[in-house]
Amino acid sequence: MGTDYGYANARVRAMKSYLFRRPFYEKLLQMATLQDMTTTLAKTPYARDIDEAMIKYSGIRGFDEALRMNTMRTFRKILKFVDSDGRELVDILVGRWDVSNIKTILRGKNIGASTEDIVTSLIPAGELDEITLRELAGQLDVRSCIDLMATWRLPYASALTEAFPEYTKRRNMTSLELALDKTYYEDAFSRLKRNSMNVSLVREILRREIDLTNIMTVLRVIKDEIEPKQAKRFLLEGGKEFDMERLESLLKEASIEDVVFKLKTSSYGRVLESHMNDYFESGSLVRIERSLEETAVRRGIAMFRADPLSIAMIIGYIWAKYNEIINLRVIARSKMVGMPEDKTREALILA
Amino acid sequence: MEEANPTRTELLAKKAQIELAQQGRDLLKEKRDALIVEFMAVMDRVVRSSQKLEQISNEAQYALTVAKAVDGSVAVRSASFATGGEVRVDVRGSYIMGVPVPEITKKSVKRTLVTRGYSLTGMSSRIDETAECFEEELDIILDIAAIETRLRRLGEEIAKTRRRVNALDNIMLPTLKEQVRYIQMILEERAREDLFRLKKVKKAIEKRKRAQEAAKKSTVPC
Numbered sequence: 001m002g003t004d005y006g007y008a009n010a011r012v013r014a015m016k017s018y019l020f021r022r023p024f025y026e027k028l029l030q031m032a033t034l035q036d037m038t039t040t041l042a043k044t045p046y047a048r049d050i051d052e053a054m055i056k057y058s059g060i061r062g063f064d065e066a067l068r069m070n071t072m073r074t075f076r077k078i079l080k081f082v083d084s085d086g087r088e089l090v091d092i093l094v095g096r097w098d099v100s101n102i103k104t105i106l107r108g109k110n111i112g113a114s115t116e117d118i119v120t121s122l123i124p125a126g127e128l129d130e131i132t133l134r135e136l137a138g139q140l141d142v143r144s145c146i147d148l149m150a151t152w153r154l155p156y157a158s159a160l161t162e163a164f165p166e167y168t169k170r171r172n173m174t175s176l177e178l179a180l181d182k183t184y185y186e187d188a189f190s191r192l193k194r195n196s197m198n199v200s201l202v203r204e205i206l207r208r209e210i211d212l213t214n215i216m217t218v219l220r221v222i223k224d225e226i227e228p229k230q231a232k233r234f235l236l237e238g239g240k241e242f243d244m245e246r247l248e249s250l251l252k253e254a255s256i257e258d259v260v261f262k263l264k265t266s267s268y269g270r271v272l273e274s275h276m277n278d279y280f281e282s283g284s285l286v287r288i289e290r291s292l293e294e295t296a297v298r299r300g301i302a303m304f305r306a307d308p309l310s311i312a313m314i315i316g317y318i319w320a321k322y323n324e325i326i327n328l329r330v331i332a333r334s335k336m337v338g339m340p341e342d343k344t345r346e347a348l349i350l351a
Numbered sequence: 352m353e354e355a356n357p358t359r360t361e362l363l364a365k366k367a368q369i370e371l372a373q374q375g376r377d378l379l380k381e382k383r384d385a386l387i388v389e390f391m392a393v394m395d396r397v398v399r400s401s402q403k404l405e406q407i408s409n410e411a412q413y414a415l416t417v418a419k420a421v422d423g424s425v426a427v428r429s430a431s432f433a434t435g436g437e438v439r440v441d442v443r444g445s446y447i448m449g450v451p452v453p454e455i456t457k458k459s460v461k462r463t464l465v466t467r468g469y470s471l472t473g474m475s476s477r478i479d480e481t482a483e484c485f486e487e488e489l490d491i492i493l494d495i496a497a498i499e500t501r502l503r504r505l506g507e508e509i510a511k512t513r514r515r516v517n518a519l520d521n522i523m524l525p526t527l528k529e530q531v532r533y534i535q536m537i538l539e540e541r542a543r544e545d546l547f548r549l550k551k552v553k554k555a556i557e558k559r560k561r562a563q564e565a566a567k568k569s570t571v572p573c
Contacts, residue, residue, distance in 0.1 A: 064424050100429070103473060107432030121428045173433045177470030217471050220479060224464045234471040285476040286417065326421055333420035337412075347421055 008082045009313040018045045019320050022350050025327060034335040038063055046070055063332050067325050068123055074321055075125035078314060089202045089311050092188045093318055097126035099184045101133050102156060103177050109142045110173055159183040178233065185210060185238055198311040205315060207240035212292055214239055215268060218250045218259055219285055228252050241266050271295055294349045297323045301351045323349050355530040357537035365534065369527045376519040383512040385448050390505045396498050404491045411484035418477040430478050433469040440493065450508040455497035461486045
């Protein structure tokens with residue numbers, strides 16, 4: 001059954017009107033303390049989350065908790081007013097939260113963290129709700145978590161079961177996490193086989209996301225001088241611009257400059273080249289990564305301008321909201337540690 | 352002052368003690384100087400390492416703030432769950448000028464991207480850099496722990512040696528010298544007394560002799 005995006009988009013458009021714009025961020029940047037910022041945000045749609053979070057925690061912890069609750073509430077709200085096909089597409093998009101939550105639970109179980117510690121580190125904004133994740137977090141160990149996922153027939157269970165023997169050798173989470181990431185994309189692409197504009201849009205978003213992850217993986221691997229053979233397993237299949245062959249050849253490059261030179265003609269070439277000086281000065285990939293993220297955020301938010309009767313509006317909103325949460329976190333942290341304004345602005349994406 | 356038996360044997364013993372104390376003091380002074388040289392070298396390392404620690408600690412805090420800001424404290428906490436590890440240190444003892452100091456050898460706690468415990472695909476370079484900075488900080492802390500213990504031991508030994516040198520210089524040697532002076536004075540006094548007594552005896556003998564001679568002369572018939 002086709003989805004009526006008209007209703008969903010009308011709701012999203014209303015939610016979009018509450019997103020913060022540049023003047024509001026400027027106002028927050030001028031504030032002296034985190035307390036001032038929290039008070040200001042308590043007069044916005046974050047009021048409910050701030051009130052609830054500040055009962056449990058204070059200061060930055062309370063602020064972080066408020067943002068966590070708001071993320072959770074917002075994405076679950078979107079899931080509620082989209083149905084049938086549209087719901088499946090949104091499920092795929094917010095599925096990344098499931099992956100990240102399952103990773104947190106498995107990591108927590110790996111080091112024997114308490115269930116409460118694990119639960120407070122989750123953002124149940126995906127298909128798996130808080131009760132499901134809490135149940136998973138309450139399991140005894142990694143093995144029981146995977147078994148429970150298999151019982152629930154979650155798509156990640158079989159890949160995790162396959163990767164489990166490798167994990168048991170060194171109790172290193174890499175194999176399990178990699179299995180989760182690969183399964184997320186494989187499962188998503190298997191659900192995105194139909195030919196429709198909405199499906200293509202979501203497929204495009206995921207393929208771009210894979211490209212970005214792969215570029216950063218290549219850069220990080222080369223910076224850390226990891227053998228191409230060892231690094232190959234971290235590449236994700238299904239990218240838009242880069243196939244596995246091209247990525248593997250990039251892994252063999254001797255330096256970051258060589259990789260950037262090879263990527264000159266790609267759509268990320270300009271961004272990468274413009275930040276090479278930062279890399280030479282600091283030896284850090286953080287600025288490059290943030291700029292690539294900015295490209296993705298701007299591309300995502302640009303979806304607002306696409307067909308208003310498609311899923312584009314929802315995709316645009318998800319990106320814009322995600323970016324808003326990050327911006328608020330950046331400003332809050334900068335207030336807390338007294339970070340210079342220029343450094344704070346570097347980390348902000350004011351779309 | 353400790354009472355000394357004013358005899359010649361005691362005098363010789365005290366003189367021998369003075370000689371021994373002076374030798375000991377000179378040796379302790381040499382030891383103290385050698386320890387100070389070693390102390391300064393270690394001190395230099397501690398100062399350099401502390402400056403490095405301060406710098407890396409600031410970098411680590413900054414990296415953590417950026418990671419918590421952009422990726423969120425939830426993601427950072429989640430990454431920390433994945434990267435649990437252990438630090439193996441081997442502590443053995445060695446000696447510097449007879450002072451026992453600990454030798455701490457360790458493997459660097461720095462890890463590569465693939466040994467850190469999380470998959471590259473789900474983490475950002477901000478979290479990598481935070482982990483890298485904190486691993487480096489931990490390495491420096493372990494280095495400083497080893498050299499600071501060495502520095503403390505050397506400092507304690509220098510203070511102890513200095514106290515010993517001062518005790519020899521200011522208490523023991525003056526006391527012994529005073530005792531020698533006292534014994535010498537007593538012995539000289541005794542010598543003078545003996546001389547005086549001998550002179551007196553000699554005088555008495557001579558007087559008696561003279562009296563006997565005079566008596567003898569007076570009894571001889573003319």
